[in-house]
Amino acid sequence: MLRWIRRVAWGSVAVLGFLVLAISAGWFVTDGPLADRPVATGPASLPIGGPFRLIDHRGRAVTEADFRGRPMTVFFGFTQCPDVCPTTLGDMTALIEALGPEADRLHWLFVSVDWERDTPETMAGYLEAYDRRIVGLSGTEAHVAAAARAFRIYYRRVPLKDGGYTMDHSASVFLLDAAGRFAGTIDHQESHAVALEKLRGLLTSQ
Amino acid sequence: MRTLLPGLLAGTLALAAAAHAQPSDITVSLAWTRAVGATAPTAVGYLTLRNRGANPDRLISAETPAARAVEIHEQRREEGVMRMRPLPDGVPVPPGETVTLGPGGTHLMLVGPTRALARGERVPLTLHFERAGQVHVELSVEAAGTRQPAHAGH
Numbered sequence: 001m002l003r004w005i006r007r008v009a010w011g012s013v014a015v016l017g018f019l020v021l022a023i024s025a026g027w028f029v030t031d032g033p034l035a036d037r038p039v040a041t042g043p044a045s046l047p048i049g050g051p052f053r054l055i056d057h058r059g060r061a062v063t064e065a066d067f068r069g070r071p072m073t074v075f076f077g078f079t080q081c082p083d084v085c086p087t088t089l090g091d092m093t094a095l096i097e098a099l100g101p102e103a104d105r106l107h108w109l110f111v112s113v114d115w116e117r118d119t120p121e122t123m124a125g126y127l128e129a130y131d132r133r134i135v136g137l138s139g140t141e142a143h144v145a146a147a148a149r150a151f152r153i154y155y156r157r158v159p160l161k162d163g164g165y166t167m168d169h170s171a172s173v174f175l176l177d178a179a180g181r182f183a184g185t186i187d188h189q190e191s192h193a194v195a196l197e198k199l200r201g202l203l204t205s206q
Numbered sequence: 207m208r209t210l211l212p213g214l215l216a217g218t219l220a221l222a223a224a225a226h227a228q229p230s231d232i233t234v235s236l237a238w239t240r241a242v243g244a245t246a247p248t249a250v251g252y253l254t255l256r257n258r259g260a261n262p263d264r265l266i267s268a269e270t271p272a273a274r275a276v277e278i279h280e281q282r283r284e285e286g287v288m289r290m291r292p293l294p295d296g297v298p299v300p301p302g303e304t305v306t307l308g309p310g311g312t313h314l315m316l317v318g319p320t321r322a323l324a325r326g327e328r329v330p331l332t333l334h335f336e337r338a339g340q341v342h343v344e345l346s347v348e349a350a351g352t353r354q355p356a357h358a359g360h
Contacts, residue, residue: 077288079246079247079248080247080248081248081288081290082248082249082250082279082313082315082316083250083279083281083290083309083310083313083315084281084288084290084310086240086250086350087309087310087353089350089351090240090349090350090351090352090353091351091353093350093351094351117247121245122245122247124245125243125244125245125246125247126242126243126245126246126247128242128243128244128245128246129240129241129242129243129246129350130350130351154286154287158289158291160292161292161294162292166290166291168287168288168289168290169287169288170286170287170288171283171286171287171288172286188283188310
């Protein structure tokens with residue numbers, strides 16, 4: 001009988017010891033000193049962000065090389081989008097305001113997937129309501145397709161009954177570091193505080 | 207007299223119909239939009255609709271002098287993809303229920319704003335309901351980046 005009690009007691013000590021070890025090891029690598037920087041929400045090796053050739057909303061031809069040297073936030077949308085894209089552009093504007101002068105150390109890009117309707121002039125008119133640091137990019141069907149491929153973006157033109165069309169598109173905001181490497185995303189549903197933390201992390205990791 | 211009576215009857219009927227169609231069953235609150243520039247292709251309209259009556263109703267269309275047309279859209283997010291579609295049958299407002307048109311969901315798309323919408327101004331908007339008929343409201347123009355209007359507590 002006594003032997004059994006002793007066995008159970010030692011067994012409990014072993015289980016407890018294992019739990020304490022496992023929990024502290026887990027803390028060390030997730031939230032503790034061994035944790036990754038909080039900015040990346042995906043593996044840094046993801047091949048997101050690559051070469052593109054587009055026209056900015058002031059009518060200048062640009063490539064990815066024009067945006068190297070500073071980290072970048074980029075998202076894809078279109079201007080006949082009254083709800084989601086203005087919400088994201090509004091969030092971007094709020095983040096720029098919250099960052100203050102630090103916001104100048106980032107590039108802020110909005111790429112249109114609507115190659116037919118979104119000319120540089122249309123983009124300029126649409127962006128007028130937001131922070132002037134947000135750059136609108138558009139281009140030909142082939143160039144937009146290449147940019148979307150580089151960022152692993154899904155988009156599709158959807159015909160409507162009235163003869164018009166709308167665009168489906170991926171929702172995420174991508175973060176790239178100053179060398180153009182993928183550094184995470186900001187999700188549409190994340191809070192302003194979380195997004196701000198990610199951007200500050202991106203700036204300090206440079 | 208022979209012509210007067212039917213006229214009177216018709217008049218009374220019309221009055222009764224008008225009284226019946228009073229929009230009192232539908233109340234609209236939190237009507238707002240976001241500021242846009244003069245050449246913006248689109249603007250948005252958000253509203254909260256409440257049906258205090260006993261019968262189902264439906265928002266079928268809307269119009270404003272501030273835009274070429276107004277469309278009713280739903281917005282869905284499926285596996286990270288944003289999809290916006292017109293709602294040809296409008297927005298049902300069941301009896302006793304409150305329906306919110308807000309960011310990331312069902313909304314009005316103001317197609318081709320005829321002018322800039324500046325923060326602080328008010329934009330007239332006429333809503334057409336299946337039962338309640340016309341309801342006139344004003345959208346208050348909030349800053350471009352607004353997620354919730356400042357007077358949301360009202």
